[in-house]
Amino acid sequence: MNEQLPFKRLNGIPASKEDVRNRREHVKRIVIAHPNYSDLLTEIEEVHYYSKGSVKPDSLFLSGEAGVGKSTLLEDYTSRFPRDIVNNNTVIPVLYSTLPVGATPKTVAARLLYSLGDPAYDKGTEISQTSRLLNFIKKCKVELIIIDEFQHLLDRDTKHILNKASEWVKSFCDEAGVPIILCGFPESKKIFKFNSQLDRRFLTKLSMEGFRYYTKEEQIEFRAFLKSIDEQLPFIDRSSLASKQLADKFFYATNGIPSHVNKILYEATGLAAKSGNDSIDENHLYDAFNKIEFTTRPFVTNPFTVKNFNIVEAFELEKLRSKDAN
Numbered sequence: 127m128n129e130q131l132p133f134k135r136l137n138g139i140p141a142s143k144e145d146v147r148n149r150r151e152h153v154k155r156i157v158i159a160h161p162n163y164s165d166l167l168t169e170i171e172e173v174h175y176y177s178k179g180s181v182k183p184d185s186l187f188l189s190g191e192a193g194v195g196k197s198t199l200l201e202d203y204t205s206r207f208p209r210d211i212v213n214n215n216t217v218i219p220v221l222y223s224t225l226p227v228g229a230t231p232k233t234v235a236a237r238l239l240y241s242l243g244d245p246a247y248d249k250g251t252e253i254s255q256t257s258r259l260l261n262f263i264k265k266c267k268v269e270l271i272i273i274d275e276f277q278h279l280l281d282r283d284t285k286h287i288l289n290k291a292s293e294w295v296k297s298f299c300d301e302a303g304v305p306i307i308l309c310g311f312p313e314s315k316k317i318f319k320f321n322s323q324l325d326r327r328f329l330t331k332l333s334m335e336g337f338r339y340y341t342k343e344e345q346i347e348f349r350a351f352l353k354s355i356d357e358q359l360p361f362i363d364r365s366s367l368a369s370k371q372l373a374d375k376f377f378y379a380t381n382g383i384p385s386h387v388n389k390i391l392y393e394a395t396g397l398a399a400k401s402g403n404d405s406i407d408e409n410h411l412y413d414a415f416n417k418i419e420f421t422t423r424p425f426v427t428n429p430f431t432v433k434n435f436n437i438v439e440a441f442e443l444e445k446l447r448s449k450d451a452n
């Protein structure tokens with residue numbers, strides 16, 4: 127039982143619309159400090175801390191496939207250093223920003239200015255925007271800059287490097303005078319290959335990965351992740367997500383990608399609350415899974431409610447079906 131949560135026992139009475147919404151929003155915000163997450167958080171802390179007042183601040187590059195939790199981690203870190211107003215001056219210890227799709231020097235500078243809170247973010251020439259940006263960074267006492275969606279330095283269709291923007295980012299990193307964390311999909315490593323000066327500045331390259339499930343240790347880790355989530359679900363009773371059978375099914379359904387786990391639980395939470403349940407059961411998971419389209423896995427089958435589910439066979443069957451189709 128979880129009495130700390132603000133969610134009442136439903137006892138078979140369907141939750142109101144507002145209650146359903148609150149419960150689902152709660153699920154969206156669940157963040158678990160799993161081992162890979164905590165390790166990376168420590169790395170970021172170190173870069174931040176040891177670069178203070180350094181003549182040559184360290185920087186790092188973080189890569190990972192979509193949905194593994196990169197932005198969640200970076201936004202979590204940023205939120206630990208809230209903005210403040212000191213003597214009429216806004217202090218922004220950690221600046222989190224993203225690169226815009228189809229990045230150009232002007233749109234990148236504007237995006238960073240916008241993240242700082244400059245109402246005139248898109249005004250002025252590239253040069254004046256850049257100098258305004260560097261000024262604000264000093265004035266707002268920015269200590270660390272995080273730039274997410276680094277893969278937007280690649281053209282969306284051709285995957286060619288957007289050279290002007292990547293040159294701009296390189297100069298900006300040199301001139302900002304504070305450590306910078308760049309973050310993006312693994313494919314964005316290509317940018318470093320073609321921009322050796324940028325590469326030299328980002329020698330530390332870390333990666334974030336989804337969960338794995340081959341070894342005993344890996345299975346324990348994934349089940350611990352599910353257990354922590356289960357403890358935070360917006361229901362009075364727990365849902366046994368970490369049982370061996372359900373964990374196998376969750377791994378098969380999600381390939382260990384946190385965003386997929388979250389999506390299934392988000393949908394299942396809505397279904398369970400609407401039917402007045404005080405925990406999520408396998409029928410909710412079954413229906414939730416069917417609501418989601420897994421575009422990258424056209425041959426995945428719904429593992430929930432399957433009796434004596436065998437994860438190895440399920441993955442093999444999926445492979446066979448995709449072979450047959452090709």
Ligand SMILES: Nc1ncnc2c1ncn2[C@@H]1O[C@H](COP(=O)(O)OP(=O)(O)O)[C@@H](O)[C@H]1O
Pocket residue numbers: 154156157158159160163190191192193194195196197198199384385386388389
């Ligand atoms: N540490 C975590 N604990 C629980 N859920 C997570 C965690 N990291 C990510 N998620 C879930 O995955 C979703 C996608 O994460 P996100 O940070 O946007 O991934 P990325 O930036 O790597 O594409 C999040 O909205 C959240 O629901």
Ligand SMILES: [Mg+2]
Pocket residue numbers: 196197198274
């Ligand atoms: Mg992201």
